[in-house]
Amino acid sequence: MNLSNTNTQNTTVQWFNRIALFVVFFWFGALKVLGVSPAEQIVSQLHALTLAKFISINIFLPFLGYLECFIGIIWLIPRLTKLAFFLFCCQMATTFLPLLLMPNETWQSLFALSLPGQYIIKNVVLIASAYTIYQAERVQNIELTHLSVN
Numbered sequence: 001m002n003l004s005n006t007n008t009q010n011t012t013v014q015w016f017n018r019i020a021l022f023v024v025f026f027w028f029g030a031l032k033v034l035g036v037s038p039a040e041q042i043v044s045q046l047h048a049l050t051l052a053k054f055i056s057i058n059i060f061l062p063f064l065g066y067l068e069c070f071i072g073i074i075w076l077i078p079r080l081t082k083l084a085f086f087l088f089c090c091q092m093a094t095t096f097l098p099l100l101l102m103p104n105e106t107w108q109s110l111f112a113l114s115l116p117g118q119y120i121i122k123n124v125v126l127i128a129s130a131y132t133i134y135q136a137e138r139v140q141n142i143e144l145t146h147l148s149v150n
Helices: 003-034 040-050 057-074 078-095 097-101 115-121 123-149
Strands: 107-109
Touching: 003 057, 003 078, 003 123, 040 057, 040 097, 057 078, 078 097, 078 123, 097 115, 115 123
Parallel strands: none
Antiparallel strands: none
16 A cells, blocks of 8 residues: 555545535535524524523624634634634534424424434534544644654
């Protein structure tokens, strides 16, 4: 097995994942900033259940949109992978809350998700993509450290 080809393939896979995460996060975030997101209703309902006492929806929704755009952008900067992954994980944790806190909107029956529920559960693919990048960066950093010690 040619190590050079493997490294090139790993880098290509990482960049495909980085670009995919950028597109999804920047696009969906921009829709929130512009006030045209199809997720606005479910985000507003979750906000009412959790954060309404602390921040108005008129401030929260654009903030969330800008945060998502920022997360998308920093996925494109390899040296910010740890920050991107941390912010991504925080954001992902909140996206799954409607499955627990809003079952009437996210479930039709046992194992049958509503359309908003399906929109949420597809984030499992984003998690796999982000973890692929994070792990690859971590392994590369370990290898570089190991090489510099030897």
